Amino acid sequence: MRQLIIIGSGPAGYTAAIYAARANLHPLVIASSVEAGGELMKTTEVENYPGFPEGIQGPELMMKMQEQAEKFGAEIVLDDVVALELEGDVKRVTLGNGDVHEALAVIFATGSAYRKLGLPDEDRLSGHGVSWCATCDGFFFRKKTIAVVGGGDSAMEEATFLTKFADTVHLIHRGDSLRASKVMQERAFNDPKIQIHYNTRVERIYGDELVTGLGLIDTVTGAETTLDVSGLFIAIGADPRTHLVHGQLDLTTFGTIAVDGRSSRTNLAGVFAAGDVIDPTYRQAVTAAGSGTVAALDAEHYLASLPAELRAGAEPLAATV
Amino acid sequence: MSNAKDVTDATFETEVLNSSDTIMVDFWAEWCGPCRAVSPILDQIAGEHSDKIKIVKLNVDDNPQMAMKYQITSIPAMKVFRGGEVVKTVIGAKPKPALEADLAEFLA
Numbered sequence: 001m002r003q004l005i006i007i008g009s010g011p012a013g014y015t016a017a018i019y020a021a022r023a024n025l026h027p028l029v030i031a032s033s034v035e036a037g038g039e040l041m042k043t044t045e046v047e048n049y050p051g052f053p054e055g056i057q058g059p060e061l062m063m064k065m066q067e068q069a070e071k072f073g074a075e076i077v078l079d080d081v082v083a084l085e086l087e088g089d090v091k092r093v094t095l096g097n098g099d100v101h102e103a104l105a106v107i108f109a110t111g112s113a114y115r116k117l118g119l120p121d122e123d124r125l126s127g128h129g130v131s132w133c134a135t136c137d138g139f140f141f142r143k144k145t146i147a148v149v150g151g152g153d154s155a156m157e158e159a160t161f162l163t164k165f166a167d168t169v170h171l172i173h174r175g176d177s178l179r180a181s182k183v184m185q186e187r188a189f190n191d192p193k194i195q196i197h198y199n200t201r202v203e204r205i206y207g208d209e210l211v212t213g214l215g216l217i218d219t220v221t222g223a224e225t226t227l228d229v230s231g232l233f234i235a236i237g238a239d240p241r242t243h244l245v246h247g248q249l250d251l252t253t254f255g256t257i258a259v260d261g262r263s264s265r266t267n268l269a270g271v272f273a274a275g276d277v278i279d280p281t282y283r284q285a286v287t288a289a290g291s292g293t294v295a296a297l298d299a300e301h302y303l304a305s306l307p308a309e310l311r312a313g314a315e316p317l318a319a320t321v
Numbered sequence: 322m323s324n325a326k327d328v329t330d331a332t333f334e335t336e337v338l339n340s341s342d343t344i345m346v347d348f349w350a351e352w353c354g355p356c357r358a359v360s361p362i363l364d365q366i367a368g369e370h371s372d373k374i375k376i377v378k379l380n381v382d383d384n385p386q387m388a389m390k391y392q393i394t395s396i397p398a399m400k401v402f403r404g405g406e407v408v409k410t411v412i413g414a415k416p417k418p419a420l421e422a423d424l425a426e427f428l429a
Contacts, residue, residue, distance in 0.1 A: 034358040034414035041354040127395040127412030140394040
């Protein structure tokens with residue numbers, strides 16, 4: 001049995017791991033098999049993480065966080081959690097490979113998953129022109145006409161990135177103004193390859209083998225138009241990834257995990273949550289990292305409050321580094 | 322990084338299309354994070370089922386002809402070939418159990 005298991009390996013999970021490891025809790029980090037490092041692994045330049053005035057590549061930032069956590073004694077497992085038992089003093093975490101790990105405390109930092117448009121042909125054409133990852137798939141749209149749907153920072157980032165490859169990028173947004181930060185908006189406005197369509201909704205995705213076009217609706221007039229594109233990149237936000245804890249942890253009306261005030265404490269003793277999975281509002285790498293810190297400190301405090309005989313059953317604390 | 326053999330535009334016909342084995346081609350690129358994540362999982366599957374399926378890799382940066390021919394628009398893309406024909410396509414990095422389920426008919 002462990003003192004602490006951390007589920008998730010984005011900025012929240014790794015920052016929690018750095019703090020917990022430095023507190024000699026020898027945390028086990030369940031990092032995921034194919035999504036270790038989280039959302040930043042799919043980004044390019046990160047320009048707003050403090051300490052990197054020249055910017056830093058998202059994957060590089062996450063590799064450094066992992067390295068920093070390991071340096072202080074965190075142990076990282078590249079597998080996925082398939083089941084969680086969070087009630088009682090001892091928490092049980094079951095992995096995809098069948099291993100079961102036990103711990104006195106758990107930090108849940110699973111982040112969020114890309115939102116879909118919910119259109120009938122979206123899944124069928126996913127990977128055939130419909131994409132959620134410009135950095136992965138942009139390369140295949142050299143000299144093509146494509147569309148990005150969304151109005152936030154991630155939509156601006158995708159659109160701007162995709163102009164490296166595509167001839168024309170149509171940015172399709174439901175509202176009459178963008179939600180993205182000013183600097184990202186400016187970049188999109190000033191890019192001659194980006195055409196912004198306000199008050200426009202994607203109604204249909206056309207294509208048999210590959211995407212060939214979109215059916216659009218003007219949200220003001222109701223007018224229907226079609227747009228020939230060979231790719232559609234969807235960047236309309238993300239939903240907290242909570243399916244593993246449904247029925248165990250209380251959720252908010254936003255679907256995020258409910259925590260007590262500014263703490264990371266969930267409704268279950270010994271279970272803490274951090275990062276995008278508790279945050280319906282800010283969802284930045286640096287706020288997630290801060291949230292991971294809170295969770296590690298809360299977990300440390302909780303473990304210190306447990307009866308000595310219970311803690312004695314857990315793996316000895318790591319040697320001081 | 323990976324144990325899988327590289328195939329190229331030039332060797333694709335001999336190594337994949339004319340092969341009598343069941344061959345899965347992993348279309349990938351250096352800059353694709355999910356490709357790097359799924360690569361060791363493919364190695365494991367290949368190792369555990371070496372009598373059933375062979376896994377090779379095609380770098381889409383260096384081999385645009387095959388990437389275009391097979392209409393790759395998203396990577397990682399894994400295509401299973403038998404007798405020169407694509408018999409299965411799996412797109413995106415997935416955990417090992419999910420990939421094994423997708424490939425079940427070739428691993429049994």
